[in-house]
Amino acid sequence: MPMLQPLAHLKAVEGHDGLWASEGADPQFLVVRNGHAFACTGGWYRLRLRLVAREGAILAPCLYPDYGGGMTELERIPLGSPDADGWIDVLVRFKYAVRALRLDPTAVEAHFVATGFSLRRRHRPAAMVGMLRDIARSPRGGRRMAVRLAMATVRDLARGRVGAAGERLLRGYSALQVDGRDDYTAWCGRFAPPLSKSEAAQRCARLSARPVIAVLMPVYNPPECWLRRAIESVRTQSYPHWQLCIADDASPAPHVARVLAEVAASDPRIRVVRRAENGHISEASNSALALVDGEFVALLDHDDELHPDALLHVAEAIARHPSAGVLYSDEDKIDEQGRRYEPYFKPRFDPDLLLGQNCVSHLGVYRTELMRAVGGFRKGYEGSQDWDLALRCIERCGAANVVHLPHVLYHWRSIEGSTALAVSEKSYVVDAGRRAVADHLARTGISAEVQVLAGGHLAVRRPLPSPAPRVSLVIPTRDRVDLLRQCVDSVLRRSTYPDFEILVVDNLSVEPETLAYFESLASEPRVKVLRYPHPFNYSAINNFAVRHATGEVLCLLNNDIEVITPGWLEEMVAQALRPGIGAVGAMLYYPDDSIQHAGVLLGFSGVAGHLYAGWPRGTGGHMGRARLVQRLSAVTAACLVVRRVLWDEVGGLDEQLAVAFNDIDFCPRLDVSGHANLWTPHAELYHHESASRGKEDTPEKQARFKAEVDFMLQRWGARLADDRAYNVNLCLTSTPFALASPPRTAP
Structure with a gap:
């Protein structure tokens, strides 16, 4: 059986058998077995442990596995709070073989007893059943959450997605183990204490x-x-x-x-x-x-x-x-x-x-x-x-x-x-804020309507000029006519924008159904099919299409996009026409109504990542920001609007980036030229992500992707580490808006 051996910032309390005193806010046990550091294979384990505070508190207990690269915050596994009797009883998953394991029992100074530690292997089916049972019994989860996750798990398993089923369950289960207040209190004690x-x-x-x-x-x-x-x-x-x-x-x-x-x-x-x-x-x-x-x-x-x-x-x-x-x-x-x-x-x-x-x-x-x-x-x-x-x-x-x-x-x-509890506690606050913003717009000569959103936040809805400028929508495609037809039809039938053209760029389609669909588009005056008979290069395809565009405004659109809000293009174009604004991005959802794109975070996982990916539709995000128009460092080209003059000014997309990061590179180039990129939640579309191009699943594709990563790091390294729309106290390695441990250096 594994045992706990004091490692750091702990001492036994004399005369009190089994009582430990933490010295500082970071007490640590090493998990040992037979006198050696505990090691085990990757997989699922049931952990049980009793932690009872005699003085102080048990705050944010967690495990740190060492997979061979040391014990880091990136691999930290929260264990949740003990129950009324001091017991922690949770399932944990080790991603790889564990070479050593550390237990941090609390994040504050405390006198406590630690007993009953055990760690037992569980096979995947038993672990999945156990997680569902624990979720159903949890006051923060409940039967409804357990049923919803069980149904999603069954769907994944029916499609042969065993790993995805386990990951989905683990995300829901792990969220119940994280007490935001406890984690934040512990973080403050470690990384933001008052100065001496x-x-x-x-x-x-x-x-x-x-x-x-x-x-x-x-x-x-x-x-x-x-x-x-x-x-x-x-x-x-x-x-x-x-x-x-x-x-x-x-x-x-x-x-x-x-x-x-x-x-x-x-x-x-x-x-x-x-x-x-x-x-x-x-x-x-x-x-x-x-x-x-x-x-x-x-x-x-x-x-x-x-x-x-x-x-x-x-x-x-x-x-x-x-x-x-x-x-x-x-x-x-x-x-x-x-x-x-x-x-x-x-x-x-x-x-x-x-x-x-x-x-x-x-x-x-x-x-x-x-x-x-x-x-x-x-x-x-x-x-x-x-x-x-x-x-x-x-x-x-x-x-x-x-x-x-x-x-x-x-x-x-x-x-x-207090309004700290809820804006609704003082309803007059919302009206005063609306009038303050409306007054500001009037003083600065901006004609716009101020609308009240959920949570007491505001939206400034800007009108289009009359007449509205022509927009050229560029849609690269290769076969997958089902996606393309859905995309084009949704634009034509649901969009209310008065003047646009669609440029469908055919990149070596061969399927008869696709070619027949191209022929049928000849009768639609707003659609033109362009042929690009060269190897796939997303940047080159779009640059080619723009040379044939007649619009003053460009809209890059993936062939797997489906329009939701009829006024999506009015919103994006009105924002893009503003002086000082570069690329404008939209709110994109997966077909299951979870968020696919709400802006891009530079530096996440090395180069860039999407904010709020996987969060449910309608979420407020970090302090309401997922509801609000804001300036971001980059937005995805899956749906991107920009003035033609700015496209020409920065030279369009860089054709050295054939597949990945061409949009992430394009946006900082606009920013450097003095045009801030902007994201709006008021243009909503579905995105069936990369459904026609496929995954990076061959050695050739993986080598190309690595080369594009290296390109971005060389060109934008310093900027990738300093996204002005993201705080240095927030994480770039695990989940956007999680706490960074430790915080990065402020610019």
Whole structure:
């Protein structure tokens, strides 16, 4: 039987048999058998273990298998939380033969007992049945989830897809073992702890300038405990050059005046004004702003908290970007027990994303003179007054002077009545946000309609010019007439765009049904069939077709695409015609209504990967971003719209990339030329991915693919490691938007 042997950051507690004390947040056991490191073949195993905390907690226990390349975060296997009696009883799968195995029992300091460890082999059928049983019994899964997965498993098995059946089950099962709050708490302890006093002092001393940062806090009747926590989070900042400017908006609760008088007397950096009458948050914030004489202003709600090093990070960012007008950080939520969860790791500044959600707040920091120049906060926008402020300030200072800090510096209190719990808690927030965005569009001369989406997010729907420009849709194909007919028919019958042509590019089709279909297209005035009688090269085929196109706008379209939304082309063309916009991509779904493409992440698994691939249709994605128009580094050419003049400017697709990555290469070339790529969820299509070309399943195809990977790494290596639409705290190796362990270096 395997046993647990202390490996690191553990010591036995004297006088308490079987009790272990963790030394730090990373205690480790080595799994041993007969005095040697445990080894086993790959496959399925049932793990049982009892972990009972005497002090502290059992948080995010996990296994680290060594498959021959060491123990890495990439191979980490979460084990879930113990039940009420301390038992963990889970199925795990080792992908390969295990050379050594490590157990990390908790991710916080704790005194605990570890007993009953066992690891027993299970054959695949037994493991699949066991996973379904565990899912049905799990409060986070349940019978409905188990039945759905069982039906999908039966379908996979009926088609001979045994491996796919197991993988699908494992994804669902593994998701139940991951407690996002526990994982995030453990991650914060390991990779984002507060600085020590000495390190903070050294970093302060290295600053060439030390601007005074005024923390603006409008106050109205918060519970005393949260008010004190908010104030204390400022008083304990590691950066000493701050002011705390508080405006009490005529709070009726007596404890507010008492607490504010107490803290104002305790520190000359704290300034308090009491308003004679309640004016709501915008007027109260302006009253606090009148107290400021610091160079920058940071916004803090009366029941939230700042990270202990928040203002130090801000001061360091100002030193790196002395022209900064607006700065903003990542954020998370904090519950009534002080437990942090649901981090929002944001991209670098994206003006389109800001029109869909207030991604600047929290922590939002503004140059004081800029905030005063735009008139401070506007009455009538309560609930989204900070969104309105951000839009007006950025209009004046310019997007180039907006700086993102990739650190969680703000903790948003989630209590009853707070928008941290749900936007629906304060419905007026949505309307105020809609009006703030509509005002911004009017001020900047943009004619568009602002619509409210799920979750209180917004969509800016832009009109086409009149007349609408002609669009040339380029569809390369080789046989598979069933797919091509579906694609062409869906475009012709479902699209409402007023002026388009379809260029079907035949690349050596031979099947009689396909050739007959080409003949039938001669009667359709909007369709032309072009012959490309050369070996397959996706880039060359599209470049050839574009030379025959008559449209001002181009749309690259795979032959396995099927239109869903009639206005898909209007949406994509309206976005593509905007100054400064390059390629525009769409929301693509697999036939089972899971997401195939919602934009491309550079650097994922080496070169690039699709965001949200496999997530269900309708998902909000990472903090709602799967619902929102936004600028991304790349989009897929399976459905891509771009102006013809930009295509010509960058030279079309690079014909050195015959099959893979030609679109991923095309998009950064547009970006380098000053045209940002954009993705919209409001153009929806199905994608029967690569159904006509097949898989990379021959030595020749695999060699070609490797050469194209090498090409991309050589041309775009630095850019692949720094996707501006993706945060350095998020993973590039396992699943998009998972936590990076450790975080990558910020640019």
